[in-house]
Amino acid sequence: MGNAAEARRSVLEDRRAGEGGARTVGLTKVYGSGGTAVRALDGVTVEFPAERFTAIMGPSGAGKSTLMHCVAGLDTATSGRVFVGGTELGGLSDRALTRLRRERVGLVFQAFNLVPALSAADNITLPLTLAGRRPDREWHDLVVRVLGLGNRLRHRPAQLSGGQAQRVALARALVTRPEIVFADEPTGNLDSRTGAEVLAFLRRAVDDLGQTVAMVTHDPVAAARADAVIFLADGRVADVMRHPTAARVLDRVRDLGGRS
Ligand SMILES: Nc1ncnc2c1ncn2[C@@H]1O[C@H](COP(=O)(O)OP(=O)(O)OP(=O)(O)O)[C@@H](O)[C@H]1O
Numbered sequence: 641m642g643n644a645a646e647a648r649r650s651v652l653e654d655r656r657a658g659e660g661g662a663r664t665v666g667l668t669k670v671y672g673s674g675g676t677a678v679r680a681l682d683g684v685t686v687e688f689p690a691e692r693f694t695a696i697m698g699p700s701g702a703g704k705s706t707l708m709h710c711v712a713g714l715d716t717a718t719s720g721r722v723f724v725g726g727t728e729l730g731g732l733s734d735r736a737l738t739r740l741r742r743e744r745v746g747l748v749f750q751a752f753n754l755v756p757a758l759s760a761a762d763n764i765t766l767p768l769t770l771a772g773r774r775p776d777r778e779w780h781d782l783v784v785r786v787l788g789l790g791n792r793l794r795h796r797p798a799q800l801s802g803g804q805a806q807r808v809a810l811a812r813a814l815v816t817r818p819e820i821v822f823a824d825e826p827t828g829n830l831d832s833r834t835g836a837e838v839l840a841f842l843r844r845a846v847d848d849l850g851q852t853v854a855m856v857t858h859d860p861v862a863a864a865r866a867d868a869v870i871f872l873a874d875g876r877v878a879d880v881m882r883h884p885t886a887a888r889v890l891d892r893v894r895d896l897g898g899r900s
Contacts, residue, residue: 660690660725661852662711662820667720669706669875680706682875683720688820693846693853695863697889698872699896704856707872708822711854713741725819742771746813746821750828752805754797754812760804761793764811775815783814786848787841803834807841814845821845823855827862839865860889871896 669681681703688694688711696704709715711722713729722729724744732740754763764784768775784790787807797805806826813821823842827835839862845851846867855866863869864886871879873896881892 662724663687665721670718693866695866695869696856702872703875744819746818748823750825760808820852860886
């Protein structure tokens with residue numbers, strides 16, 4: 641076995657045993673009150689298992705973003721429970737929640753959200769810089785290698801293609817070795833070939849780096865790269881499909897009505 645493979649194995653064996661993933665129990669989120677109240681989530685119990693890739697689909701307004709925001713600690717539940725790894729979010733102080741959000745959850749957005757003035761390398765380590773932490777060099781280098789970014793580190797975002805920019809965003813989400821990475825329509829701004837490449841890297845984050853990924857998408861082909869698809873409709877879980885194929889996902893999306 642080569643040095644690189646050995647390094648990779650030893651880094652992966654370091655994983656915090658028994659941690660990772662996220663889940664909700666009876667998660668309900670109501671925006672507003674009285675006659676104008678909107679029940680965005682209505683008793684959602686779902687699991688994002690550790691070291692798995694899960695897609696979230698559903699018609700517009702089904703509650704996909706709300707679910708992601710509540711599990712990522714960006715929004716608070718009205719009732720029900722949210723766990724990231726072994727930690728229940730409901731019991732955390734604002735300060736602890738901020739820390740959890742920063743260090744134990746990774747976020748990837750459609751619009752990349754890289755800092756234009758910083759190199760790819762500095763963008764990747766930004767979450768650690770903000771937290772006053774030093775990168776775990778071995779893990780950092782492994783992430784950069786698996787995402788194929790070694791020769792792009794000195795580039796600024798404007799000098800990167802869309803697919804490279806999204807890989808930098810993914811590396812930034814992974815560098816803290818979070819319990820879960822949420823990707824919100826990560827291929828929405830990319831052409832289909834580049835989108836497929838980014839999906840392949842999301843898969844590698846799970847298969848080669850042992851990370852946990854949850855992805856909101858409207859695209860059945862993208863969802864088919866996941867291990868399971870959670871379908872939401874009207875704030876509830878309408879279905880969970882394991883081992884999805886694009887054709888089966890498309891059928892289900894049509895059953896649920898409208899654009900997924
Ligand atoms: N901050 C808010 N205040 C009031 N209502 C909200 C707020 N955020 C979301 N909603 C409502 O909650 C419901 C679920 O919205 P959410 O954005 O989670 O859906 P979605 O499935 O992500 O939709 P899309 O695919 O269009 O992004 C919608 O009816 C929406 O209008």
